[in-house]
Amino acid sequence: MTVPPALTPVLIERLERAVLRKGRDALLRAAALPDNPYAVTVTQRGDLLAYRVGTLPHLPWYNTMTGVSEATLPALDEVLALYAASGIPPSLSVWATHLSPVLGAALFDRGLTPRGVGITLYAVARTPGVVSVPGVTVRELAPGGEVEVFESVLLGGYGFTHPVQQALAVLENEGPGVRRFLALVDDQPAAVGTLTEHDGIAYLAGAASLPMMRGLGAQTALIRTRLATAAQSCELVTVTTAFASRSQQNLEKNGFRVAHLKTAWALRDSLG
Missing domain, CATH: 3.40.630.30 (Gcn5-related N-acetyltransferase (GNAT))
Known part of the structure; x- marks a missing residue:
């Protein structure tokens, strides 16, 4: 069985871009439908990407923020405020390569806590x-x-x-x-x-x-x-x-x- 190449942060970024692209493109197409019937909003601030689906406000996988890291903390409060204004509780996806004591403390200070773990394989x-x-x-x-x-x-x-x-x-x-x-x-x-x-x-x-x-x-x-x-x-x-x-x-x-x-x-x- 062929062994995959060794993991690096660059490779992980490539893998995740392939994953994110499919979901992002689907929600952009949904938002572009006449009258946006599912109330889909896609917001991007640098590497921080946030999805909101107003007709499914309590399903976390449709109301998720990705690209959360120390580098995107300056934009985090603005995007969290958008969720709050919409009455939608957000789910934040934090990659293992981005999680740090600084980021964890910043998320906890904003009232956030871990609720589950997902995995990417290659x-x-x-x-x-x-x-x-x-x-x-x-x-x-x-x-x-x-x-x-x-x-x-x-x-x-x-x-x-x-x-x-x-x-x-x-x-x-x-x-x-x-x-x-x-x-x-x-x-x-x-x-x-x-x-x-x-x-x-x-x-x-x-x-x-x-x-x-x-x-x-x-x-x-x-x-x-x-x-x-x-x-x-x-x-x-x-x-x-x-x-x-x-x-x-x-x-x-x-x-x-x-x-x-x-x-x-x-x-x-x-x-x-």
Whole structure:
């Protein structure tokens, strides 16, 4: 199994740009829809990037600030005030490479506290020695093709019920430059995943499996297929998931290793 290059702060920045680009572009497209129906606002102050979705004010992953570091502290209070004026409690994503005693104290002084940990992994873009999984077939969907099937599996796997959350999930995973993959188990739609590319790095996202189809190897097949696809044009592959999750275990079995951790911070009085 090919070993990824050694981690450096520069490499971590490249990996995270590939991750951030997909979500940012989706929310910018949402904000540009006629009359901005989901009340999406994207604010940038230097490296500090903040998203607000007024129709989903209490879902932290849609109301997140990234690029939080000692260098962006001067802009932090202004952006926090925008959230307060909107009545939206923000979630701040702080990378392991940016967290320091100074930054931690500054966030605590502003009423923030850690509430969770996420992880970014990376691997060399390559064709695995074994791509197929018994009983599982994976195919890439043509742009604009099989939309109903893809959306049904995506939303069924995510379990989203709020119509705005469903709309934004579809918008993010069917946008320009997003390659969509469908896994079938015994010829039945079971799982989906997506792939985007930026600066020689492929980003794997949109992983969702129908509840009754989990544990049958569909996501393993999707990981391997997208690794092989990425090998055609990319140097590395990155992905994000919950720390110490089954997803992380599955990714590490297929050649991924930890790039870094991200702590999510929230206002103490918003956690009840």
